Amino acid sequence: MGKITMGLDIGFSSIKVVVLSTDGKNKKLVSLGHVVSPSPGIVSDSDLDLEAVANAIKNLVSEVKAPTKDVIIALPESRIFTRVIYDLPYLSDDELGQAIRFAAEEFVPMPVQDVNLNYQVIFRSPQKGPKSRTVVFVIASSKMLVNKYLKVLGIAELKPVVIETEVIAATRSLISTNPYSPTTLLVQLGATTTDYAIVSEDLILLTRSISTGGNALTRAIAQNFNFELVQSEEYKKVYGLLEDQLEGKLFQIIRPIIDVIAAEGKRVIQAHEIQNRQIPVKRVVLTGGGSQLPGLVRYFTSVLELEVQEADPWSTINIDPSLKGKLATEGPLYSVAVGLALKQI
Ligand SMILES: Nc1ncnc2c1ncn2[C@@H]1O[C@H](COP(=O)(O)OP(=O)(O)OP(=O)(O)O)[C@@H](O)[C@H]1O
Ligand SMILES: [Mg+2]
Structure with a gap:
């Protein structure tokens, strides 16, 4: 099967794994999967909580039948x-x-x-x-943060071969794969944070992270509608920023939070353009689970006045046709894990 690599993205809301192989020329998806992160998860410093994370990872890795113990991981931007x-x-x-x-x-x-x-x-x-x-x-x-990740992987019986950052990994799967990429603002909407990066010709020129992510939207919906979180999450995924749904009520509730996320993106672009006037940002790429919010691409396009694209980390990877449909919609979830697996292939 040639060379095999495994990328592991330990997120706050879910843990994702991607296994790739290569015969030296073509890259192929071997398997992938994700599992809900135990709470509080990797942010905790207690041994018990970290063991729970390690066990979740161990189960996930055995579920996807990864034929290796070597793993590439990322530290969170925040x-x-x-x-x-x-x-x-x-x-x-x-x-x-x-x-x-x-x-x-x-x-x-x-x-x-x-x-x-x-x-x-x-x-x-x-x-x-x-x-x-x-x-x-x-x-x-x-060093304490890195040691914590090493400890968790040790318990999961995995061997970390490289430790990167989430933004470096996502840049590899989303931007570096295309030699004609213009200067790009990458926006990664996770559960608890939104990360930004300015990328030009493969190089990351600026990064920023704010503690507003997809979960803030769910919480706002729960408060306003007096819903349980599970129901709020459903509403968010179905109606999102679609103004013509539910008489625009959901739109009204989550728009201020999306505006915070968009405004920070504008600030990042401005900060970049002060230093690098000759390479202005031409495009925005949205990734992370939160980027699947219905209506988000359109809303960002109008607020940022730039071309906005959804992330596709699979563009250079051969995928079994039976998986293609499913992966088209789950793409943004796996940008970091794919980028990590691509690191050593
Ligand atoms: N279809 C969807 N529409 C809107 N939001 C979604 C959708 N699917 C997932 N999300 C949101 O995406 C977030 C999870 O994204 P992701 O898996 O990238 O986060 P994570 O990596 O676990 O978290 P973090 O990066 O903060 O550690 C959650 O807030 C979830 O509600
Ligand atoms: Mg994440």
């Missing part, structure tokens, strides 16, 4: 710190390590010795000179 550093002179790799530690003190709200620092060079002048410079994308993750 728990890490990223920054693009523009104002560095020309630096060698050694000097860069030093400079990044120094710069991290400014944007990481914890002692630098307690974080892992990773970076990606975005631009480096070909040689040293008075005008030459280095631009880097820096990712800082707390």
Whole structure:
């Protein structure tokens, strides 16, 4: 079957797994699945809660019959710190390590010795000179957070081979697969957070995360209609932002929350365009379970005044025809897991 890789996305509302294979040329979907996350889940620090997450993962992985124990995982955007550093002179790799530690003190709200620092060079002048410079994308993750994920995977009897971030993974499955992608705002609507990234030519230039996600919509519906959460969730998925449904009542309730999410997207675009006037954002890609909200693409198109697309992480992967229909609608749910599996293929 060639090489096999497994991507695991441990979300607040659900845990997703995707197994891909390759014969060196073609990539193929082997299996996939998702399971509801136990509550409170991976955000907890208690051993009992983490064991529950580990067991859910273990069951899911055995259900999809993954023929490997190696797994690629992502840290949530909301728990890490990223920054693009523009104002560095020309630096060698050694000097860069030093400079990044120094710069991290400014944007990481914890002692630098307690974080892992990773970076990606975005631009480096070909040689040293008075005008030459280095631009880097820096990712800082707390060592405690990483250890927690390692512990959970250990209990699940899996071996993490790479740890990335959700936005890096989603960028790989949604944007890097198309060489003609214009500068894009990626918006990932999860259960508890919405993450944003500006991506240009494969490079992430800016990321942001806010603590408003799909669950905030469900809660607002429950409060206003005096519904149970399960019923609110159903209403949300069926009527969403469709103004002509239920006399526009649902639209009225959730619109202010969607406006918060859209306004942050606008701010991210503005912040990017101040630094990079020459590569304005041309398109928005929506992903995450919350992006399936009926009417969302249309609403975002009118508010952001840009082309808005739904995520399709399967564009470069061969899929059994019997699965195609199902995956077309579940695409946005698997963007991170697909991106993770693509990392080592
Ligand atoms: N068809 C749908 N319409 C609207 N919202 C939906 C739909 N399907 C799922 N959602 C919402 O998507 C959210 C879950 O998305 P997702 O699975 O991407 O989150 P997660 O990765 O588990 O969470 P997080 O990223 O916050 O850890 C929930 O709020 C859920 O209500
Ligand atoms: Mg998620």
